Amino acid sequence: MSDFDSGIPSRLKSYREKVSDSLESYLGSKKGKTYDMVNYHLGFNGEGSDGNLQGKAIRSSLALYATEALGGDPNEALPAALSLELIHNFSLVHDDIQDDDRTRRGRPTVQYKWSPDQAINAGDALKDLSLLVMLDLSRDGESGKTLEALAALSEYSLRMIQGQVLDLDYMERRDVDIDSYLEMISAKTCALLEGAFHLGGIYSSAGEDELEKLISFGRYLGYVYQIRDDWLGIWGQPEESGKSALSDIEEKKRSFPVVYALQGGHGEELTRLKELYYSEGKLGEDKIEEVKEILEEIDASKKTNEWAEKYWNHAVRELHETGMADWAKTELKEFGSFLLTRKQ
């Protein structure tokens, strides 16, 4: 069992299985090169596949979990949750092209196994399938809710893309501070987590006020998730995260520790860090080590975790204001504590 599995409430894990099984039964047997790429990426076929959905399916599981915790019927929310999962996966396939990543979840990426051009198509197909799974499987549902969920998901998906645009943009800019970093991850990462709780609200008929609290909880959870992810990108163990070691530094990503150091550092360390990050091209191995040393001098590891904790405290405040059942509040609090210290 992976570290991440051990930190997930068991009810969330069972929803993840439901998502995996439902997607496999919707997509797994479809044929042709487009579906080969799609099913390979999802983990339903090809080398290293065990027939289950790869990845944590955290967003879709949370959507079903929230629906139950709010007194709704998770089966009614299932098509929208599957849609959310495919939206997330379409973004991963395109992200792997943009980051030139060779592996994802320990397997060759679509762009590396086929080609970047075909990976563009595979991501595009996943996007259309995110709609089709929703429309096909919710034919018996209330069309008002289906349209509401579709509109919400499209808004979140667009915001996620706007976050990707900023993320790429930041790598060429010299003025990225913590505020602009938060603006970027609020779009890139938080949007789909807000979407998960928003769906929970739609399928439990939550009112406007409660929807806002749910969305806000999703947003803070997204901050915690991404800031810790950025920490792991530098101080995590590569064999555990499944990412290549230190690629965030190599690519000069404006991840939280770096943004913190560029804003909060001073003296020689700051000057040298700027020299390294504002240079052309990727950073070589010795320079990656140098960046790590500078970040440690500036105390960026500890501060990064402190910022994640700060947002987790915000999240807990919102959580208590939602109408989720007590068992869910308790489990989500444990889940949050786990996210703050997760190793992968």
Add this chain to the structure above:
Amino acid sequence: MSDFDSGIPSRLKSYREKVSDSLESYLGSKKGKTYDMVNYHLGFNGEGSDGNLQGKAIRSSLALYATEALGGDPNEALPAALSLELIHNFSLVHDDIQDDDRTRRGRPTVQYKWSPDQAINAGDALKDLSLLVMLDLSRDGESGKTLEALAALSEYSLRMIQGQVLDLDYMERRDVDIDSYLEMISAKTCALLEGAFHLGGIYSSAGEDELEKLISFGRYLGYVYQIRDDWLGIWGQPEESGKSALSDIEEKKRSFPVVYALQGGHGEELTRLKELYYSEGKLGEDKIEEVKEILEEIDASKKTNEWAEKYWNHAVRELHETGMADWAKTELKEFGSFLLTRKQ
């Protein structure tokens, strides 16, 4: 006035203006880098922009035109038609990356003006906007029709992507014949034209049988359009088509004249054509000329036009079976004759 403008029925032209104005008012004033790219591509801002939608908007105009010709209300179909237009445009932005095209409609492509990575995002954003424009603008419409149109558009969009997958795949294969070519363009090109007439059917409440005729007309129109497009890619005037001269040959695209020649040619010409097309890398200038000479030897120019005519005859047969008004049948027949001989 361009050659294409002169061949379009005036009613179709006025729908094109409606599409342009509606999209401009929905998107034109939105801010941020994502919208900058989107609006630049559409022609609403940036260098070489006159504030109008670039491109022929043929699919969306035909959807509105068909709705009117079938006795429906084009205003009711407008959100779906705009959605169709944005789906087409999302595919163009991604296609320009895959084909490494530097110009589109006489202006730098998004991938060239920003970067291929950002163009992936711009295309993705256009895809989400294709949904949002539909959902935002059809809030007062019948939700049943909205869901029906969304499902149809998603199916066509997915088929278009499957066509793109085949198109890229074919460039690495040696067994592409006319049948497999038709399978590819039926997906890549015909899908969205089928979609245009399908939308006309949805918004005029056509029955199942009539829908089939409409879709079938759209498909044959797609064959005609693409086969002539392939002809133009070799024998068209670059200043008129807006494409770089002979890039189809340079890239060794399996366009109709080439597929015809590979299947129908023989002797020395065929051997040499295979040598050229089954080699690695792009073709240089002298080899492009050689390919042109071989194609002329094999009579591929004339045969290409004959195939387009054959499909136009099929189209006309279907057209007569649809319930479109007589004025529309007459105009669409003129339009078809124009498509067969268009210069751009």
